Amino acid sequence: MIIKNILAAIGAFFVIIIALVIVLVLFKSGRSDKVVVVRLDGVITDSAEISEKLRELRDEDDVKAVVIRIDSPGGAVGPSQEIYSExxxxxxxKKVVASLGALAASGGYYAAVAANKIVANPGTLTGSIGVIVQFINAEGLLSKVGIKGHTVKSGAFKDVGSPFREIKPEETAYMQAVINDVNNQFIKAVAEGRGMKTEDVEKLADGRVFTGAEAKTKGLVDSLGDLTDAVELGAKLAGITGKPHVIYPEKKGLGVLKTVFGESVSEGVFGLFSGARIMYMAP
Incomplete structure (x- = not known):
């Protein structure tokens, strides 16, 4: 009986030891230095979701580096600037690396310049530093179906970009001044983020897109490589030794139209007839 009790005690002891080892291993793996990949995809129309994610990562001590994977032609100015700020x-x-996918242009590139380093594929299309605003004049079409618009406004420029009439020369001059101001904000962000002279950025800020290889020669990106290279660079900058624990974003199902257009059809159609929409957007 005594021997049986001793054997039971020894067995229980080893069970406890094994349990403690498992707990320690799980704890260590859960608290290991992490590199988190965050995606910025499609047309930028809102910044709330990605901004919230970036704020959460600031408070996670085990996250040492973040890779922003960008596949975006840009989008609205305000959301692009908010993502840049976050x-x-x-x-x-944290060490932040921007990884440019197939297309990371205009507002997509604006966001990238806030990172510590930018990695692009040789064939990535990037750049497109500039601002665009487009109007639709449907006056002729509407007149053919007997529709005529009437506007009551409080000021001369309140209906700039109205689809019911031609834009006036003074309105074009007014909008050009607004665009120039927003464009200067873009140029300043690139100059600060890339450590370039403002005049050098201005030479590139004519809306052109560049391949990743071209962008590297012009100082717009730091190195050429894919997402794996960007993750390894982030780990290196963060001082992570060995293979980093990489956290990839969950895949979310998107509607076909949102996948293609980056926003709902109703938003897109409304946008066409809502007047001025100033965009950091690649053509």
Whole structure:
């Protein structure tokens, strides 16, 4: 009986030891230095979701580096600037690498310049530094079906870009001044983020897209490589030794139209007839 109790005690002891080892291994793996990949995809129309994610990552001590994977032609100015600001804040506490996919242009590139480093594929299309605003004049079409618009406004420029009439010369001059101001904000962000002279950025800020290889020669990206290279660079910058624990984003199902257009059809149609929409957007 005594021997049986001793054997039971020894067995229980080893079970406890094994359990403690398992707990320690799980704890260590759960707290290991991580590299998190965050995606910025499609037309930028809203910044809320990605901004919230970036803010959460700032407070996670086990996350040492963040890779922003960008596949975007750009989009609305405000959301692009908000994403840029969040990446810039994050880069003060974590190492942030922007990984440019097939297309990372205009507002997509604007966001990238806030990162510590930018990695692009040789064939990535990037750049497109500039601003665009487009109007639709449907006056002729509407008149053919007997529709005529009437506007009551509080100021001379309140209905700039109305689809019911031609734009006036003074309105074009007014909008050009607004666009120039927003464009200067873009140029300033690139100059600061890339450590370039403003005049050098201005020479590139005519809306042109560049391949990743061209962008590297012009100082717009740091190195050529794919997502794996960007992850390894982030780990290196963060001082992670060995193979990093990489966290990839969950795949989310998207509707066909949102996948193609980056926004709902109703939003897109409304946008066409809502007047001025100033965009950091590749053509």
């Amino acid at each position: 990446i810039k804040r994050l880069s003060k506490t």
